[in-house]
Amino acid sequence: MSAENSTTVHSGLGAAPGHASGKAYVIRYAEDIMAVPAGSILVLRILHPHLAPLLPRVAGIVVEEGAILQHATTLARECGIPAAVGVRNARELFKNGDLLEVDGYTGKVIARQLD
Amino acid sequence: MKQNQVTIAGSAQPYRRHIVGLPLQRSLFDQAARAAATIGLPGLTSERDFPARLDQNGDLFLDRSQVAALSNALASWFTPESLELMYTTHAAACDALVDASENAARVAASLDGTSARKLSEDLANRIALVITYGILSKFVPDVLLRALKDAGDVEPPPFPESTASTELMRDMFALYQACGAFDYTPQRLQCEWPGVALEVFQLVRQFCKRQTGFGPLAWDSPGYEDPNYVVRLLHSAFDEVDTQQVRQRLSFSEKPAVASSSIDVPTKIAALRRVLGFWLDFLERETWYVRRAFYVGMIPLLRQLAAGYRQKILAFQPADVLFLDIRELAAGTADPTVIQTRRNRYMENTEYLLLHAVDASRLASIMGAS
Numbered sequence: 405m406s407a408e409n410s411t412t413v414h415s416g417l418g419a420a421p422g423h424a425s426g427k428a429y430v431i432r433y434a435e436d437i438m439a440v441p442a443g444s445i446l447v448l449r450i451l452h453p454h455l456a457p458l459l460p461r462v463a464g465i466v467v468e469e470g471a472i473l474q475h476a477t478t479l480a481r482e483c484g485i486p487a488a489v490g491v492r493n494a495r496e497l498f499k500n501g502d503l504l505e506v507d508g509y510t511g512k513v514i515a516r517q518l519d
Numbered sequence: 520m521k522q523n524q525v526t527i528a529g530s531a532q533p534y535r536r537h538i539v540g541l542p543l544q545r546s547l548f549d550q551a552a553r554a555a556a557t558i559g560l561p562g563l564t565s566e567r568d569f570p571a572r573l574d575q576n577g578d579l580f581l582d583r584s585q586v587a588a589l590s591n592a593l594a595s596w597f598t599p600e601s602l603e604l605m606y607t608t609h610a611a612a613c614d615a616l617v618d619a620s621e622n623a624a625r626v627a628a629s630l631d632g633t634s635a636r637k638l639s640e641d642l643a644n645r646i647a648l649v650i651t652y653g654i655l656s657k658f659v660p661d662v663l664l665r666a667l668k669d670a671g672d673v674e675p676p677p678f679p680e681s682t683a684s685t686e687l688m689r690d691m692f693a694l695y696q697a698c699g700a701f702d703y704t705p706q707r708l709q710c711e712w713p714g715v716a717l718e719v720f721q722l723v724r725q726f727c728k729r730q731t732g733f734g735p736l737a738w739d740s741p742g743y744e745d746p747n748y749v750v751r752l753l754h755s756a757f758d759e760v761d762t763q764q765v766r767q768r769l770s771f772s773e774k775p776a777v778a779s780s781s782i783d784v785p786t787k788i789a790a791l792r793r794v795l796g797f798w799l800d801f802l803e804r805e806t807w808y809v810r811r812a813f814y815v816g817m818i819p820l821l822r823q824l825a826a827g828y829r830q831k832i833l834a835f836q837p838a839d840v841l842f843l844d845i846r847e848l849a850a851g852t853a854d855p856t857v858i859q860t861r862r863n864r865y866m867e868n869t870e871y872l873l874l875h876a877v878d879a880s881r882l883a884s885i886m887g888a889s
Contacts, residue, residue: 433873433874433876434735434741434874434875434876435876437752437755438751438754438755439755440755440756442760442761452735452806453682453683453684453687453733453803453804453806453807454687454733454734454735454742454743454806456684456685456687456688457687457688457691457692457752457753457756457757458752458755458756459688459768460688460692460756460764460765460768460769461756461757461760461765471661472676473660473661473664473676473799473802474802475684475802475803477678478678478679478682478684478799478802478803479682479684479685481678482682482684482685483688483768483769484767484768485768
C-alpha cells in the first residue's frame with residue numbers, strides 16, 4: 405500500500421544488546437506516554453525511571469541523550485530490550501510510524517520512512 | 520561521555536528547557552551554585568563554583584567551561600579517603616531527605632504557623648541539596664568512570680543489580696494482575712475509574728501511596744501520586760500486551776552478573792566502584808527523592824501554611840503557596856499582586872503546560888492530594 409521513500413542510517417551508542425525493528429513512536433509531551441503502541445520503537449529525549457512500566461511492551465529504544473551511564477542503559481539492559489543512546493535529534497529525525505531497526509550492539513539506527 | 524549533556528555552547532543556550540515552572544520549586548535550584556561545597560571538595564569551593572542556574576522560564580543553564588574545570592579538579596581529587604567522604608555525604612543527604620519527609624507528614628497537622636514555616640524551610644533545604652546532587656549527576660558518574668579506566672579497571676560499570684525502576688515495573692505488573700483478578704482489564708479500569716469495585720479502588724490507591732515519588736521532576740506534572748495518572752498509564756503499559764512476554768522481561772534471574780568490588784581489587788578501584796555504583800543507583804532515584812519529599816512531606820506543611828495565609832489574605836487560594844519562593848514562605852510573607860503576576864506568567868506559558876500535561880485544575884488538585 406505504500407512505497408519506500410528513503411532509508412537513512414544514524415549513529416549512536418549501543419546501550420543494550422540485541423536487534424529490534426518496529427514502528428517509531430515519538431515521545432514529545434508528557435501526555436504521549438499514555439498511548440504507546442505495543443511492539444513499537446520508543447523514541448525519546450531521555451528515558452526516565454518513571455517510564456519503566458512501558459518498557460515490556462516496546463521492541464526497542466532510541467534515546468537522544470548520549471551516555472552509557474544513564475537510566476536508559478540500566479533499564480533496557482534489565483528488560484533485555486535493544487537500545488541505542490546518543491542519537492542526536494532523534495525526535496526530529498523520526499516521526500510516528502517510520503520503520504526503525506535498532507542495533508543495540510553498535511548503536512546504529514536504520515530508518516525507513518514510508519508514505 | 521554525556522557529550523550533549525555537558526558540552527553546551529556557552530551559557531546562552533539552555534541545557535534543558537522548561538524543566539521546572541512553579542516558583543516554589545524553582546527557588547530550590549539556587550543552591551546549585553554551591554555544588555562543589557555540597558560534594559565536599561576541599562579547595563574547590565568558591566563563591567560560585569558551579570555553572571548551573573535556572574531562569575524564570577524554568578530553563579536550566581550549564582556552562583561547559585566550568586563543568587570541564589570542575590570535572591578536572593574532581594578527577595585529581597580522588598583518593599580512597601575523599602571517595603569515602605563523597606559517598607557518605609551523598610548517602611546521608613538522601614537518607615536525611617527521606618526521614619525529613621516522613622517526619623513532616625507525621626507532624627504537619629499539629630504545627631503552628633511558626634513551626635510549619637521552620638520545618639518547610641528545613642525540608643526545602645534538604646530537597647535543594649538533593650537537587651544539587653541531581654545536577655552533579657550529569658557529569659560526576661562520567662568522571663568516576665574515566666577515573667576507573669585510568670586506574671586500570673577493566674570490569675563493566677557497576678550497574679545496580681535491581682533498581683528502583685525495576686521495582687516499579689514489578690509493582691505495576693502486580694497491580695495489573697490484581698485488578699485482572701477482579702475482572703478489571705486496563706481498558707475497563709480506565710473507562711470506569713473512579714467508579715470501580717471498592718477492592719480495586721483500594722488497590723490503586725495503595726499503589727499510588729507506595730510509588731509516590733515516581734514521575735517527572737516538575738512537581739506540577741502528574742505522576743504516580745495521582746490515581747488518574749496511574750490508571751491511564753496502566754492502560755498504556757498493559758492493554759493488549761502479551762502477558763508472557765511481559766513476564767519474561769520482568770524475569771530478572773537471567774540478568775548478567777554485575778561486577779562488584781572484591782578484596783583483591785586495589786583500594787582506589789574498589790572505592791571508585793563503590794562510589795560510582797551509588798551514583799548509578801542515585802540516577803534511578805534522584806527525581807523520586809525530590810518528588811516524594813514534595814508530595815509526602817511538603818504538601819501537608821503547605822496546607823498548614825496556606826490556612827495561615829488565608830487568615831490574613833481573604834482571597835488567598837491554597838495553590839497560591841506554590842507561587843511563593845522558599846524565602847517568602849519561610850518568612851511568612853506574601854504579596855497578592857506578586858502572586859497573581861507569577862500565576863499569570865505561569866498560566867500563559869502554554870508550551871510548558873503542554874509539555875508537562877498540566878491542566879487548569881492541576882494545581883488545586885495537587886494541594887488537595889492526600
